[in-house]
Amino acid sequence: MQDSPSTVSIRAIEPSDVASILAWDSMPRGRLLEWLLLDSTRPVRSLVACEEGSLLALLPVVELGDPLPHERPPMFEWGRPLLAPGIDRKRAAALVRGLEENFLRGQDSPEGVVVAWFDTQVSESDLPLGFERLGCWSVLEGLPFEQLSAGKTDIQTVDLDENAAEFMRRCAPASAWVPRRSSAWLDWRYGRAPGGGHGARGVLERGELSALAVVGPAQSALGSENSSSTIPVLEFWVAPDGAGAAQNLVLGLGREARAQDCELSLAMPSWQPAFDVWVGAGLRLMPSSLDLLVRPAALAPEGRASEEAWSRRVLDLEALRCAWPWSLGDAHFSVRSSKSVHPRD
């Protein structure tokens, strides 16, 4: 491991590490940590740095969607590394860099992409290795006030089963950068998430799903300065011919949120047609304190990459900007706990 003491070793996180990590300051809840990083149904991607049996640092990593080896490039989300207390700044930097390099060297696929939602107050030198800014994570928030009392909406509770997963896959664009939803993934992401409170709502037309949303429990606003409680919309999928259904779903979700004295909040790339539905319904686009960072391709961490690799990186960055249909459901670390992602401060 470069720039770190030779006695430090790096390995995948193990269940027995959780107790040590929980003893560090400002750690997320244990159940959350186990669910996010050590769920038995998902591959373990997070790495820890150890020295003489003591845990020093953790790089939290989650693979986006369901792993499907060889069918598409993997996409990973990094959280902010966590450090044991008492480590000085210089050593902390070396440990973090070592974890990052180790992860990038050890990836299953050199085509993989790493993403991270980071608070932009960090300095550039603290950004993860090789990351670029894809853009600000602008938040849509508010209620479709003007239309709440008008028109009829018919939304219903939907099971997050294989039928729902298949609908999400059908609605996703034809892009290499689409994390795959499956019933197993939905069960993990929303059915077994600590704290619970997730629910799915849909609009059916002729007995078939035309629009589907997953909402989370009420929480404070997502990175914006809004002081209202908000219901986060974690997934929002619309069939290609489902514009009317999408509007119905937006209105129905708005009514449910208002009944709880909340606003709605969500984030999505603006190229998605659903973005226009939300804006058209009257939600405001507000700046947030979070940036979306990407590491377009797993280039060798050291040295300058080849010209071809750089060209590929540019095209990947463009494709990620224009065709990756990310949603709040893909942002595991920032949405669940802001405290869990600030170990570098």
Add this chain to the structure above:
Amino acid sequence: MGPSVEITPALKAAFEGAFAALDSAHQPRSGEEWSWRTAGVPGGAPAETLLDSEGCVQAHYASLGTAVLWQGQRLPVAQVVDTFAAQDLSLPRRVRAFTLACEGFVKRTCLPEPDGFVLCYGFPVRPAWRIGRAYMGYSVLQEFWRLGISAEDAARAEVAGDLGLEQDADWPEDLAPLFAEHAEKLGVPFLRDAEFLRWRFDERPKVKYAKCLLRRGQDLVGWAVLRVTTWSGERVALVCDRFCVPGDEAGEFALDHWLGTRALAGGVTHLVGASGEHGPELGDAQRRGWRVGRSEYCMVGRSFDPARPVHDWARRLRWTLGDTDLV
């Protein structure tokens, strides 16, 4: 900063050829427009033209110099414009020529050269963005949000009794101190003074902008600039520049009123503006009825000051359409 490049017939021909190939609706640029974009620019218009051994233009990298206010300091920055490589070159040679022109420009005009540009920014066409990202360190700075409202809705905004709207007056000299005092409350703004605004909106050949000063009593508190034109295939009134003392909600409503009224008088029913992704003004505009939409553009840039990395610029920059060469 380097001098403006001489606009030779060969450069004009190469420019017209390159841009006609990119955009079938491209209109040839007049000599007056070339002069306005080069000799007349208050912040200078340095450029780099790469010629082959026979004097043929291989690539061109040009700029419009301007400045931003950063914690009271006036920092020179450049909007990169009119970049191209000759269409008759093979793709690898085109990339190479473009890169050489850019590198020459950077070496001559940007930090660490004395008084060099601290930031270069632009709203590039896709080929330029790809090459710029791959070879010249361009990063995404900000989204380019389209803000729209019906002219009728804007015109309905009230003008408080103590506010006055003064149409098409000269840019006053007290504008610069007003802007310097207040604009940095919103972030890092592009400089505004009478000299810049005269060049940008009064002296541009063959393009008519309407303008309005907003006063409370005798005191200047804001202004707006409007242009009726076709934008993304739609006949609209574009809000090319706008400023109001931060927090002066009545002033913002008064500017909305003038913009809406003037748009209707110009025969268009829709107002369109633009915004970056940060700052309270984006939310304030939506609360007054403006609606956000996507655009085909994106603001990209490269910082030449290690103390001001692109992440800092991305979060702080405040711009209007007047800081682009799109209107």
